[in-house]
Amino acid sequence: MSMSRLISVNSKRYFSKTSKLHDTHSCKLLIVGGGAGGCTVAAKLANNFKKHEIIVVEPAEYNYYQPLFTLIGGGTKTISDARKPMGQVLPKNVTWVQDAVREFSPKENCVSTGCGHTIKYDFMLIATGLQLNYDKIPGLLDALKQKDSGVCSNYSELYVEKTFESLKRFKKGNAIFTLPNTPLKCPGAPQKAAYIADAFFRKNNKRNNARVIYNTSLPVIFGVKKYADALWKVVEGRDIDVNLRTNLVSIEPGKNVATFENLEKPGETHAVNYEMLNVTPPMCTPNDLRKCRELVNDAGFVDVNKDTMQSTKFDNVFAIGDCASSPNSKTCAAVASQSTVIAANMTAVMSGNKPEAIYNGYASCPLVTGYDKCILAEFDYNLTPMETFPFNQARELRSMYIMKRDIMPTVYWLMLRGYWGGPATMRKFMRLGFA
Template sequence: MACHRTAAIGICHLHTSSSSHAPSKEHYKVLVLGGGSGGITMSARMKRMLGAENVAIVEPSEMHYYQPIWTLVGAGAKGVASSGRPTASVVPSGVKWVRSRVQEINPDTNTVRTGNGMEISYQYLIVALGLQLHYEKIKGLPEIEDWVKFKIGSNYSVQTVEKTWSALQNFKEGNAVFSFPNTPVKCAGAPQKIMYLTDAYLRKTGKRAKANVVYNTSLPVLFGVKKYADALWEIVKSRDIQVNLRQNLIEVRADKQEAVFENLDNPGETKVLEYEMLHVTPPMGPNPVVKGSLLADEAGWLDVNKETLQHNKYPNVFGIGDCTNLPTSKTAAAVAAQSSILDRTISKVLKNEKPDRKYDGYTSCPLVTNYNTVILAEFDYSGQPLETFPIDQSKERWTMYHMKADVMPHLYWHGLLKGFWGGPGPYRKIMHLGMK
């Protein structure tokens, strides 16, 4: 309890805390932690399986965002308002929404403590807490109050995505610099999507001749799947974009408009780049609540079976999405595919049967390469292409752009979040005449 200066306040505090703690024990058959794409889709599926009164979801945010569209918001092709809806409108009706953050998970007692002092017990737990962005790990960045003034943007948060568009519009001449951090990230294609869109915008506005577009990635490759990486290298060369591998952004000196990168192959060796525009992809890490619990692996991610999504130690705990240690790219498309597998896993566990469907690691990354073209990368755990359409998806196509910009948001709000869209697996079989 916090100490207070006056006894009166102290007594008052004691009185309210004891009375508010007494009735705040609740129990649910299924408790879902996190109201992102994984949490909402699983609460919708659990409502259908068990009835709304048996399901609760813990989420503090009043707004839910469709984050994949932020790529287009940062490039001025969509408005940020189109990406958000009130959380109240996406939580399935009848499902209890606990408007608080998760404070602590105790799988040994099957309880969760929330930020507002509630203790909730559960029979089954679904953890969908996402990951944490760490802008603060880039030296100099937290001190910058006015990103617009210093021409910095980031498509990774709702607070900073429009600043990318400002930096792009205000670009005159010089270096447009894009970073990719030395950590796992969500949507690993996003840092270079904005680079291609910047290149396209500068060409459209007649500024490209005075611009030097630079992509500094901590990775040893341009993209993790060779088929798509080969296609992207061709685009990079044809558009005169400079790619530097194994370069990690460690500092921003806003007053000088300088970005400092460390050479990961020669630690301690740094390079300073002046910029006229800087797009920051922040380092990312596991959710602190997961990391601080018995559910985490050594790196702090939720430790689940990569085929069934059931926890490796606690059989009544399951995970989905970015918070897990599943060895695949962290995307909304992966969540969709995982949701149908997890739905099946839980239905089997409820009947004391063995899970019989396996998640193959399917994930997708629509690589936006222009204001009207996309390369649709789809692949599995082994990094092998797992394509839905019977065409070569490593080619830039306007049809795939239309799908990314117009079809996917619709599918997200009306399909995935309502628990009806489990990824393109069944359609892939049809498209390939049962061959895949």
């Protein structure tokens, strides 16, 4: 079937659902994943290609600004504030295949999709993100499906609104927030939920009856010491219990009991009653990507050069965001910086040149600590602070909260159109060129 046999419905572009299976298509650039990374690089490169020369494979109907889920869980934003239809955020000259890649064949420069299509490419960008494994914790899915179970999660559009409902129904007891013993996106998000819960309980005269607990599998409260020191002061000042190296392993929703393991003493577990349980699920790269051993490392991440984001095994393959092996914190801000580097390096490689743009590991985490406070953490591969503003950002500031709530969502949608590649230029301006 030729590319001219594409059909359009509601301004969305995808292969005809009526076409026979096992059709073969070709493109110059294939982008697997239509999240933050895939959409942004598509926008940055779209003007360099003719219509239909770029194909984006993405099954989802909507693109979500996931960093806003923290505020949705706190009741200050809604799910509609955080999403736009996929057809609106992709460049007009890009072909959207509303499907999922089921098999990668990098030696043959092609992929196969769930609907049976084969797509051949000259170059490929992998931007699949991470998959959420709620099913890996026994009892969790059942608890999430129950309306008044007190179990919720800020990591999925399916469950994030349950967080605010759980806060409102809370009367007394333990409010527990978890971080799993797996790689994850936005590792600061689980504790943000705890801070907002603390603020909500205080605002609604429930705090005296609440024990707020943050159980994290990590050995530290935050990876960058400067911000960790500030966060320890926050939790101590608000009487929030923090248990390091503590991992959720199961839930009994009928009894409101959660079981945790002590990662320092394998096999040692303890059970805790909860009134509210906000769970960050275990995560990994998508199953269909992990099984392609030619592309990924032992942990299942696309094996890339951490500086150029180019595959270490295939010169015509790059990866961006959460699915890449680059050892940066997996955040939306990291994607913004990576997108500029990847767009430059893919353009160079397509022209027969070497990739020379360098990604320094920049990531940012706006650590919301209440309904009007935020610590803006920014850092690089070495966990060295890379602050944009000419003041100490390891403080709870209202200005940073306003930026998180009102400015960053707008910046995100501009990023998806190719207009934002991180704050590097702004940082130089704000600091007059000094480090």
